[in-house]
Each structure stands twice: as structure tokens, then as C-alpha cells.
Amino acid sequence: MNEKESYSDVLVIGAGIAGIEASLLLSNSGRKVHLVEKTSYTGGTVIKFEEVFSNMECSTCMVAPIQQELLQDKNINLVMLAEIEDVKGSFGNFTVKIRKKARYVDLQNCIGCNACFEPCPVSLKNEFEEGLGERKAIYVPCAGALPNVPMIDTEHCLRFNGKECKACQEACMFEAIDFNQKDEQLELKVGAIIAATGFNIFDTKKTPNYGYGKIDDVYNAFEFERLYSSNGPTEGNILLKNGKPPKSAAIIHCVGRDQEGYCSSVCCMYSLKFNHYLKSKIPEIVISEFYTDLCIPGKSHQKFYEKMKETGTDIIRFKEIEIEKQGKGMSVKYNNGKKKNSLPVDMVILAPAIEPREDAPKLAKALGISLDEYGFFKEEHPDVSSVTTSKPGVFIAGCVQGPKNIQNSVSQANAAVGKILSLFN
Secondary structure (H helix, E strand, O other), rough: OOOHHHHOOOEEOOOOOHHHHHHHHHHHOOOOOEEOOOOOOOOHHHHHHHHHHHOOHHHHHHHHHHHHHHHHOOOOOEOOOOOEEEEEEEEOOOOEEEOOHHHHHHOOOOOOOOOOOOOOOEEEOOOOOOOOOOOOEEEOOOOOOOOOEEEEEEOOHHHHHHHOOOHHHHOOOOOOOOOOOEEEEEEEEOOEEEOOOOOOEOHHOOOOOOOOOOOOOOHHEEEEEEEEOOOOOOOOOOOOOOOOOOEEEEEEEEEEOOHHOOOOOHHHHHHHHHHHHHHHOOOOOEEEEEEEOOOOOOOOOHHHHHHHHOOOEEEEEEOEEEEEEEOOEEEEEEOOOOOEEEEEOOEEEEEEEEEEEOOOHHHHHHOOOOEOOOEEOOOOOOOOOOOOOOOOOOEEOOHHHHOOOOOHHHHHHHHHHHHHHHOOO
């Protein structure tokens, strides 16, 4: 590849739903794409979900085909376990430095048999499962992750901490475990960049009135998603810490909204989805949804909301709320603006706000773009285009720009690709 050709390549940062969509579109347009992903797997946050609103489509059924297409696309150079360190240049002439961590498992030799997991003597809390399940020092984050190739966590692996251990290597019949792999420094020459690195959720420990981390069976949204997921730590069984299914549950909207200073727009909808989760597994459960403001945008979402109301769920608007331990369970104490009330429940599910990733400032600095007042990547002209930035040639897509649902993230990826192709032509 000569220099002129390399500068027509595009860098996409983040292999979540927006990054995958953008990469496939660019590839289909004949562009070479370098897709850089920080983790060992593709699919981003979406693969934590069992179903997506409002049609309750199977998330895996929706995402797995495009993950496979991505892995088989010859025009896409997928660089995993990698982070952007530095970006120099301008549109049509960017030089990008990337630090790529070693996986210590050969992508070609590994067949994904998982025989290396069991003999590993190290057990840890699995971050992908929000600490609700365990993993080994050699692992894939969850069943069905793609690519289905493990990585070695060198921070906890005995061998990488000065002890003699080759348990995983000895268990592998295909010689896929390679302790001699090294971290790499890569340099790419690209013409344009799309940042699509996703989001975090608000840390509910910052709002102690909800009892998160102190009272059993108070869960945040990601934890509850994994409880319901068939490939999650409980294989989809919604259970309390005592091993029994809950008879009652409270779903609390708008957690962290006051602290963040904005509405995340999707929390109400995924809270209604949680109502569906509970009723589908435990039809007799009594559910109460607590909200400060209801946000039901989109032409299909109102029907979803109306269907949820038919389940008999009590929808309660609150001014103040607090979760307290009560006997073997807990109580939701709330003020609806008229009087104080108390409701005993077995389980509480919190719907936290969407917030920027903790590494957003570092990446924005490397790209030479600004953050808005909330810490999301800033658009150049918010009222005209949500994908252009103040630096020509650098575009943004998905929740890196602000809270949004899957459909809007995909639409934004399409818009970013359209902008790039129009500039190159």
C-alpha cells in the first residue's frame, strides 16, 4: 500500500454498535478501516443485554451477525486490547500512535474450546458480570463473546507474577497459549477518524439514600441486565441473595439525574423493559415504578409504555426517596409531594444516568477536540450536526456525544460515515 492510499484509510475508535456500523459501512464503500477496541471483545455495552426495547428483540440475534461480518471483513483491520496514545496531523493526513496489549493467546490457533479455563488456579470477580460472577486469570468475559478467544489477565496471572504456572498452556492441545507475546506500539496513517467509545453509568454509591452497596438486593441497571441474561451468572434466573425469587420489586428512575444535570432520555424506556423482564420470569410479582419525570420519546415507545401499564404496575411520582433496611427485606420511603409513604419490597432496581467514560478527557486531548459542560465529546455546531467536531476530519458517533438509544447511535454512525465519504469524494 503506498502513502497516498494509506491516507484514505479511516480510523474508528470503539467496537460497540456505533463503531461496528460505521466500520462496515466504510468497508462496503471500499475504504480500508482500522477499528481500535480497548477490550478483548466486540459489541460494546449492547452485548450485556438480553433484549432491547421497544420490540424486545433478542440482543444477541441482532448483534451477532454484524459481529461475524466484522470479523470476516478483509477491509477491516480489527486492533483489540488497544488504546490511542497520540494523534498528529489534519484531515487527510493523520498519524496515529496506538498502544496494543498482548493477548497471550494466538487468534489463529485458538478454536474457543475453553479447555484452558478450568485448570487455572486463580478465581476473580468478573467485571463484565458486574461482579456477580467469577472468571479465571485466562478468560472470555461471557459465553458468546466474539471473537471467542480468551486473554490472559497479567495483573492476576500467577506466571506473570513470578510464580511457576503453565496450567492453561498445558491444557491447550492447539498450542494457542503464547507467553512470549509482547505489547506493541503501532502507527497508522489515516485520512479521517470516528470516535465511538460509548459511555458509563452513574455510580449509584454516590447517592447513599438508595442503599446501593449497603443493602442486599439493591441492583443497578447493568447488574439486573446480567441477572436476566441467559448467558449471565444466574443463567437468567432472577433471584434474591437468599436464592429465592422476589415477590415484589421497585424500579427507581432518574438515579443521578440531579447530580449530572441532564435527562439521559433512555432510562425510562429501559426501566419499562425491566418491568417486562420481571413479569416474563415471575408473572405474579408486584412491581412499583418510581419516577420524577417520564420521558417516552419515539413513535413506537408510547405503545410499549401503555402495554406496561396493563400489567398492573403502580407508577408513582416522587419528590424524595430513600431505601432503608427493614427486617429481612427493605422499605422504599418516599414523598410524593403530598405526604410521606413507605412500601416494603424484596428487590430494588436502580436506573442510573448515562455519563461519559472516565477516559473521555484523555482521548479528547489526543484527538484535539473539546468536551462539553457535561464531559461528552462536543459537536462543532449542535443545532446543525451532531457528528462533526471542531477539528476537521474527526467525527463522533453514539453515546460518546451524549445519551441515546441504539437506533440513534446507529443513525449517528451512518451520518458520520456519510460526512467522511462526501469529503473524500
